[in-house]
Amino acid sequence: MTIKKRTLKDHLDTPMVLIDLDRLEKNIGRLAEWAKANGKNVRPHIKTHKVPEIADLQLKAGAVGITCAKIGEAEVMIEKSRADDIFIAYQIVGEEKIRRLLRLAGHPRLKRLSVGADSIEVAQPLSDAARRRGMKLPVIIKTDVGYPRTGVPSGKPTLELARKISRMPGLTIAGLYAYEGQVFEATTSADMRRLAAEGAGRLLSTVDLLRADGIPVETVSLGATPSSRFTVKIPGITELRCGTYIFNDQMQIRYGSAKEEDCALTILTMVISVPARDRAVIDAGSKTITSERSSEFGVFGLVPGRPDLCFTNATEEHGMIHVTSPRRRPKVGDRLEIIPNHVCPVMNLHDEVVAVRDGRVEAVWAVAARGKIR
Amino acid sequence: MTIKKRTLKDHLDTPMVLIDLDRLEKNIGRLAEWAKANGKNVRPHIKTHKVPEIADLQLKAGAVGITCAKIGEAEVMIEKSRADDIFIAYQIVGEEKIRRLLRLAGHPRLKRLSVGADSIEVAQPLSDAARRRGMKLPVIIKTDVGYPRTGVPSGKPTLELARKISRMPGLTIAGLYAYEGQVFEATTSADMRRLAAEGAGRLLSTVDLLRADGIPVETVSLGATPSSRFTVKIPGITELRCGTYIFNDQMQIRYGSAKEEDCALTILTMVISVPARDRAVIDAGSKTITSERSSEFGVFGLVPGRPDLCFTNATEEHGMIHVTSPRRRPKVGDRLEIIPNHVCPVMNLHDEVVAVRDGRVEAVWAVAARGKIR
Numbered sequence: 123m124t125i126k127k128r129t130l131k132d133h134l135d136t137p138m139v140l141i142d143l144d145r146l147e148k149n150i151g152r153l154a155e156w157a158k159a160n161g162k163n164v165r166p167h168i169k170t171h172k173v174p175e176i177a178d179l180q181l182k183a184g185a186v187g188i189t190c191a192k193i194g195e196a197e198v199m200i201e202k203s204r205a206d207d208i209f210i211a212y213q214i215v216g217e218e219k220i221r222r223l224l225r226l227a228g229h230p231r232l233k234r235l236s237v238g239a240d241s242i243e244v245a246q247p248l249s250d251a252a253r254r255r256g257m258k259l260p261v262i263i264k265t266d267v268g269y270p271r272t273g274v275p276s277g278k279p280t281l282e283l284a285r286k287i288s289r290m291p292g293l294t295i296a297g298l299y300a301y302e303g304q305v306f307e308a309t310t311s312a313d314m315r316r317l318a319a320e321g322a323g324r325l326l327s328t329v330d331l332l333r334a335d336g337i338p339v340e341t342v343s344l345g346a347t348p349s350s351r352f353t354v355k356i357p358g359i360t361e362l363r364c365g366t367y368i369f370n371d372q373m374q375i376r377y378g379s380a381k382e383e384d385c386a387l388t389i390l391t392m393v394i395s396v397p398a399r400d401r402a403v404i405d406a407g408s409k410t411i412t413s414e415r416s417s418e419f420g421v422f423g424l425v426p427g428r429p430d431l432c433f434t435n436a437t438e439e440h441g442m443i444h445v446t447s448p449r450r451r452p453k454v455g456d457r458l459e460i461i462p463n464h465v466c467p468v469m470n471l472h473d474e475v476v477a478v479r480d481g482r483v484e485a486v487w488a489v490a491a492r493g494k495i496r
Numbered sequence: 497m498t499i500k501k502r503t504l505k506d507h508l509d510t511p512m513v514l515i516d517l518d519r520l521e522k523n524i525g526r527l528a529e530w531a532k533a534n535g536k537n538v539r540p541h542i543k544t545h546k547v548p549e550i551a552d553l554q555l556k557a558g559a560v561g562i563t564c565a566k567i568g569e570a571e572v573m574i575e576k577s578r579a580d581d582i583f584i585a586y587q588i589v590g591e592e593k594i595r596r597l598l599r600l601a602g603h604p605r606l607k608r609l610s611v612g613a614d615s616i617e618v619a620q621p622l623s624d625a626a627r628r629r630g631m632k633l634p635v636i637i638k639t640d641v642g643y644p645r646t647g648v649p650s651g652k653p654t655l656e657l658a659r660k661i662s663r664m665p666g667l668t669i670a671g672l673y674a675y676e677g678q679v680f681e682a683t684t685s686a687d688m689r690r691l692a693a694e695g696a697g698r699l700l701s702t703v704d705l706l707r708a709d710g711i712p713v714e715t716v717s718l719g720a721t722p723s724s725r726f727t728v729k730i731p732g733i734t735e736l737r738c739g740t741y742i743f744n745d746q747m748q749i750r751y752g753s754a755k756e757e758d759c760a761l762t763i764l765t766m767v768i769s770v771p772a773r774d775r776a777v778i779d780a781g782s783k784t785i786t787s788e789r790s791s792e793f794g795v796f797g798l799v800p801g802r803p804d805l806c807f808t809n810a811t812e813e814h815g816m817i818h819v820t821s822p823r824r825r826p827k828v829g830d831r832l833e834i835i836p837n838h839v840c841p842v843m844n845l846h847d848e849v850v851a852v853r854d855g856r857v858e859a860v861w862a863v864a865a866r867g868k869i870r
Contacts, residue, residue, distance in 0.1 A: 135592045136590070215766055215828060266771060270775065271816065467812060471844065
């Protein structure tokens with residue numbers, strides 16, 4: 123089906139990912155304002171949306187550039203969006219990928235390509251390849267400030283790595299970045315503020331170590347969305363790489379960083395079966411909404427305005443809605459809109475999404491960087 | 497990157513989905529043999545692979561047709577595979593979808609299109625639309641034999657629905673189908689045999705009710721893979737719709753229906769960071785392997801031959817491997833192959849997969865029915 127502009131939302135086929143443009147613009151504007159008021163740069167992570175048109179809206183609102191996870195995402199964005207300053211917040215390993223990275227770095231439209239590194243093993247082949255081409259690749263060192271994923275430990279180990287990288291002929295050190303994922307352990311707002319401050323503190327004291335050693339540190343970058351309302355105010359942090367803020371989701375509501383009315387992405391679904399008094403089944407399962415469920419409530423998503431409907435189970439093509447008020451039980455053919463638990467992997471399932479304003483289709487966007495896992 | 501034939505597996509870029517052709521053919525052959533020996537039809541569910549070339553291998557091995565969940569999948573398969581007998585095991589609801597269904601039913605290459613229904617609300621619009629076009633659409637009634645998803649309850653409610661559908665001018669009743677998902681609650685092989693027999697028993701006694709009422713029931717179809725070794729032997733069942741058997745996965749190993757050496761799908765990944773003594777990070781996270789983890793062990797997949805490596809956590813682009821033997825700790829650049837917990841949603845993340853034999857690429861397959869959620 124080709125989706126025509128001006129189609130009423132209620133006439134769309136299901137399941138369909140809807141983007142509420144008013145909410146999207148509000149979410150973009152909110153972070154842009156906070157950042158401006160506090161002298162911070164925004165370099166949004168496009169992993170959340172993977173849509174060039176949305177990247178352009180972020181850039182228009184003042185983002186200094188974009189963040190990608192994979193080279194394939196950056197390749198799409200340089201061709202299809204206006205982004206000309208891209209940071210690949212990932213360790214690029216292996217000959218094939220380094221070749222692609224350097225080819226991308228030489229793209230005529232690109233002003234700057236920077237890349238992450240958290241070890242000599244990652245940095246050395248990058249430097250060797252860049253040097254052979256007479257290039258100096260800006261590297262931002264990934265430092266671990268308390269979330270056990272990647273990153274050289276903050277403090278002295280980061281300093282030692284920075285010293286070694288600063289002597290590598292193909293690289294220049296452009297800054298430090300961290301992902302303060304520990305904020306997702308917060309149970310209260312005060313807790314989140316404390317965890318964010320602790321993570322930022324480790325990052326900033328590491329920056330001090332490097333500067334005292336004569337290593338220039340331009341970018342000091344943090345990433346998480348739910349704590350961005352706190353990190354944006356911390357002096358010394360220069361950049362926020364938030365991704366999820368653009369749409370928000372059930373998780374962001376849980377962490378107090380969004381309300382239901384801030385959620386710009388919903389999944390329009392249809393009831394296909396009502397086989398029991400307490401169960402309605404929708405046409406969106408884990409292949410439409412992922413199998414990520416709320417760690418607190420166990421549900422796969424929220425049905426806005428319908429607390430009587432609990433999205434308690436999902437198999438690949440079926441979503442099971444537990445009906446708690448049989449008098450309001452949905453019927454076959456009814457449409458339900460769902461706010462997913464976690465939006466980022468949802469976008470990675472869909473080839474296109476529909477941008478909606480005032481209940482009508484305003485645009486159909488290809489999720490052009492979907493599936494770019496390499 | 498264009499992937500060349502004969503490329504060594506170890507030279508492929510990562511992450512990459514690999515299909516071991518010897519294992520794939522063995523899996524197809526095993527079910528085909530069981531079915532032949534027991535006089536059953538195989539109508540594999542292509543949701544697991546979504547690859548026309550694999551559907552053709554199943555048909556070549558004797559499958560009577562294929563099962564799809566969505567019209568979009570069937571549209572791809574009729575164009576790109578040799579399938580000419582398609583069952584859409586799903587409730588088709590809404591004008592747009594019914595129009596597409598009937599257009600598909602008239603496809604010149606298609607010998608037969610059948611579709612599921614579990615209520616009057618689903619059947620009536622199908623009948624109305626088929627009648628207007630002078631068609632008789634074969635309907636297979638979905639009956640619930642103990643797994644709370646869709647399906648009219650087995651026994652008398654199914655008989656009542658069948659009586660009504662048999663009077664609808666645009667439809668013919670072609671049989672009954674059920675999904676015996678309760679077998680996933682089994683903790684032992686004996687338990688699974690019992691649960692499968694109970695589910696099949698409910699289905700067969702419902703068939704008896706319909707036949708006693710003069711309603712012909714041709715197809716009597718069950719679906720689950722882990723219990724197929726038992727259901728294939730149950731008299732009266734005419735058809736198996738298994739999907740997962742084609743690849744197998746950690747879940748099938750857990751349920752005793754496969755061994756590690758029966759798993760035909762693996763994800764080739766690369767270690768990109770080893771930031772701690774007990775942690776290696778690979779370039780495959782939930783956007784490559786999904787966020788489905790073993791309900792028993794909590795891991796996202798197995799690393800064959802490496803019980804010292806536990807895939808304990810995954811974020812979107814990172815897989816965290818807990819290293820239990822520091823002396824064998826992987827290094828940056830090492831390649832690891834992972835058997836995912838659940839293969840079906842994995843295929844739905846990837847645009848192409850690589851078919852491998854004797855360590856070399858034999859074919860690159862587009863996952864042509866990926867993302868066909870409507």
